[in-house]
Amino acid sequence: MNYWLMFWTGALVIAGCSFAVITAIVSVCGYRDLMQMFRRLTAQHGKENE
Amino acid sequence: MTFSVLDWTIVIAYLVFSVAIGMIGKKYVGSVADYLVAGRELGTFVGIATLAATEIGTITFMYNAELGYRYGFAPFVVALISGLVMIFIGRTGFVITRFRSLKLMTVPEFFERKYSLGLRLLTGVLVALGGILNMGVFLKIEGEFLTVISGIPAKYLVTVMTVILLLEMLYTVVGGMVSIVITDFLQYVLLSVATILVSIYAVFHAGWHTIVAKVETTMGAAGFNPIVNPKFGLTFIIWQILLWFSVHTCWQTTAMRIFSTKDPETSKRVMTWTGFIYLGRGMLPMLWGIAALAVLGTGDNHNGVPMPVLNGHALLPIDAMPAMLGSILGHGVKGIVVAGMLAATMSVNSSYLLGWSSVISQDIILPARRILHKPELSSRRQIQVNRIANLFVGLFLMFWGLYYTPPGAVYLYLNVTGTIFLAGAFACVIGGLYWKRANVAGGYLAMFMGAAGAVVPFFFLHWNENITGFIAFALAGIGLVFGSLSGRASTRAIAEKKMP
Numbered sequence: 022m023n024y025w026l027m028f029w030t031g032a033l034v035i036a037g038c039s040f041a042v043i044t045a046i047v048s049v050c051g052y053r054d055l056m057q058m059f060r061r062l063t064a065q066h067g068k069e070n071e
Numbered sequence: 072m073t074f075s076v077l078d079w080t081i082v083i084a085y086l087v088f089s090v091a092i093g094m095i096g097k098k099y100v101g102s103v104a105d106y107l108v109a110g111r112e113l114g115t116f117v118g119i120a121t122l123a124a125t126e127i128g129t130i131t132f133m134y135n136a137e138l139g140y141r142y143g144f145a146p147f148v149v150a151l152i153s154g155l156v157m158i159f160i161g162r163t164g165f166v167i168t169r170f171r172s173l174k175l176m177t178v179p180e181f182f183e184r185k186y187s188l189g190l191r192l193l194t195g196v197l198v199a200l201g202g203i204l205n206m207g208v209f210l211k212i213e214g215e216f217l218t219v220i221s222g223i224p225a226k227y228l229v230t231v232m233t234v235i236l237l238l239e240m241l242y243t244v245v246g247g248m249v250s251i252v253i254t255d256f257l258q259y260v261l262l263s264v265a266t267i268l269v270s271i272y273a274v275f276h277a278g279w280h281t282i283v284a285k286v287e288t289t290m291g292a293a294g295f296n297p298i299v300n301p302k303f304g305l306t307f308i309i310w311q312i313l314l315w316f317s318v319h320t321c322w323q324t325t326a327m328r329i330f331s332t333k334d335p336e337t338s339k340r341v342m343t344w345t346g347f348i349y350l351g352r353g354m355l356p357m358l359w360g361i362a363a364l365a366v367l368g369t370g371d372n373h374n375g376v377p378m379p380v381l382n383g384h385a386l387l388p389i390d391a392m393p394a395m396l397g398s399i400l401g402h403g404v405k406g407i408v409v410a411g412m413l414a415a416t417m418s419v420n421s422s423y424l425l426g427w428s429s430v431i432s433q434d435i436i437l438p439a440r441r442i443l444h445k446p447e448l449s450s451r452r453q454i455q456v457n458r459i460a461n462l463f464v465g466l467f468l469m470f471w472g473l474y475y476t477p478p479g480a481v482y483l484y485l486n487v488t489g490t491i492f493l494a495g496a497f498a499c500v501i502g503g504l505y506w507k508r509a510n511v512a513g514g515y516l517a518m519f520m521g522a523a524g525a526v527v528p529f530f531f532l533h534w535n536e537n538i539t540g541f542i543a544f545a546l547a548g549i550g551l552v553f554g555s556l557s558g559r560a561s562t563r564a565i566a567e568k569k570m571p
Binding site for chain 1: 116151267351
């Protein structure tokens with residue numbers, strides 16, 4: 022049981038930390054991605070309308 | 072009422088802002104590909120945000136917390152499997168890179184490319200049936216969460232469900248996938264902040280040593296070791312590995328994100344990083360459930376676990392987590408957490424509404440029209456059909472949510488309803504992509520046997536979920552191999568479709 026507890030504690034720490042770190046990175050870089058997506062969609066529609 | 076004016080202000084401000092920015096998506100929707108797969112323009116980070124937000128909802132928090140409350144640390148194995156399988160798929164590109172290269176819009180579309188139009192139609196029906204039954208319990212459980220945590224009287228549950236549904240339908244119907252991607256990004260950030268806040272509060276309030284001691288005294292070794300826990304065991308673990316492979320590759324809402332990425336390499340990166348998020352997606356809410364057991368688990372024993380009690384009132388295990396949050400979170404923080412949970416709810420439901428309605432429109436209505444030799448619909452008409460399907464799915468969800476209560480743990484109900492189509496679809500996709508011998512007869516057998524293997528044992532024979540799920544996957548695999556070997560080899564090549 023102790024081994025399982027140690028294993029789950031380690032897994033929980035890794036899960037919690039990676040969740041927090043990835044959230045921080047995605048929050049910053051995702052905004053840039055979103056703006057690029059809008060630009061590409063607008064450009065696509067521009068080409069289709071020409 | 073446990074909600075203060077400050078909490079209500081935060082929640083209402085979030086709702087107005089979220090719906091308003093969701094409406095921005097409309098101006099970017101020109102074609103059906105824009106509407107369903109955001110013009111295939113998703114980058115890595117926004118892809119991670121939308122995939123994570125789609126698969127993390129209040130329903131996810133509720134069923135994972137329920138698992139933690141009922142079975143302690145042992146169900147952490149579910150989170151571990153779901154995360155590791157996703158990372159494996161991301162690193163290897165198993166199924167997803169080939170899927171992305173084919174420029175699909177829905178999973179059943181693959182069945183026409185590899186197998187036949189009829190099999191696409193059958194798969195569409197099973198995908199829609201399994202998916203909508205699966206989503207059918209979301210609204211009620213999400214409504215329960217909101218009423219319990221905010222202190223709204225239970226008689227307003229239907230009103231809360233209706234408001235949630237109408238708000239998310241508003242921008243989904245109008246802006247499709249583009250609106251969903253925009254709102255998912257905002258919702259992902261908010262739900263992640265709420266997840267981290269709640270995790271800190273739960274452990275701080277209940278105390279780590281108290282949490283461990285409660286599981287030890289209540290469940291013994293079964294609370295930590297999934298192999299010796301009678302609810303889980305090896306059969307369960309094998310089923311979960313198969314199930315998560317199929318979910319990450321064939322689940323319509325997940326697959327739509329893969330189809331929406333800029334290229335196959337982006338889809339691999341999105342999968343890999345979201346896999347790490349999946350570890351926390353499962354383990355953190357399970358921890359909240361265990362904390363709720365430590366704080367509120369003082370009632371009569373039921374199936375070996377004390378029922379939660381708050382202010383002298385006995386609750387169901389699934390309501391323990393929101394009841395604990397309602398009692399430990401301070402004013403303001405509670406508003407942020409509920410806004411985060413609402414964000415999670417709306418991102419999941421909007422994506423699921425679009426996912427299942429797109430299957431109805433693209434894989435049931437359009438193929439049926441072709442079989443009946445009706446003229447092809449224009450892109451604009453296809454979007455209209457999708458919007459109507461969206462409304463019908465929404466209506467069904469309301470009625471099913473009020474009528475049906477799943478027996479046992481909600482997580483297991485969701486797994487079994489998903490297995491109705493996942494077992495057959497996964498066998499057909501693997502066969503179709505990696506085995507030249509796979510043919511139409513094998514595809515039909517796999518879909519029928521997989522669906523029968525999930526529906527008959529669970530709904531009619533009332534067998535254990537583990538056995539049901541395991542049998543469904545085994546039958547689907549046998550069906551594909553037997554049908555393919557007994558019929559002629561498929562001569563159909565899977566061609567890339569000329570799509571925008």
